[in-house]
Amino acid sequence: MQRRILIIDDEDDIREVAALSLETVAGWEVLTAHSGAAGIVRAAEEQPDAILLDVMMPGMDGPTVVQELRKNPATQGIPVLLLTAKVQGADQRRFAGLRVAAVLLKPFDPLTLARQVSDALGWGK
């Protein structure tokens, strides 16, 4: 079964590298969105198997996107993995309350990103 992953990140280069990585290494279908608002719409439309979500974005940040996804029955069950370049004490407490599947750190290794996602979600077990 081919997995479908939605990547939500305002940075073009991160979206491109992550998409390349997941498509090439894992053979997953990758969808992308350049903002939190666009990502929420895409998630409801496409019903991906998981969402890789940047934390720091202009407008609607990652944690806010998670809260909005949880409000919609169509998206509340989609596992979310946060992607962030920095995790401080206050961030950790905020992330813990979001009940996300994992918090992945940037920079990520394109060769192992798919394995990190699979391991976090229990895919392939």
Add this chain to the structure above:
Amino acid sequence: MDSANAQKLEAMLRTLWRGNQAVLLERVELLRAAPRDELARSQAREAAHKLAGVLGTFGLPQGTELAREAEAILEQPIDAADCVALAAIADHLAAVIAAKSNEGVHPASPLP
């Protein structure tokens, strides 16, 4: 992952690297621009944060470390000494990026 897929990924990453260099160097220049007012400092901090998040992914963990140093400086209002430090970091980042451009892209392990 087999070696054919790894080579294919590396080739694609090299292409992406070439396409993204201009944006990366623009972000470096924001660090060099002595961001004294609040808006400029905020923009420079965001640029440093983005550089920290992406350079290691392109196989430049040293670039990530430098960007994190800049981000830490930019967390607070900066003085003249900070401006000098940021300019030095920007010079170093530009050199690291230029050096990588001559080598190609090698995916690196993420920093601890």
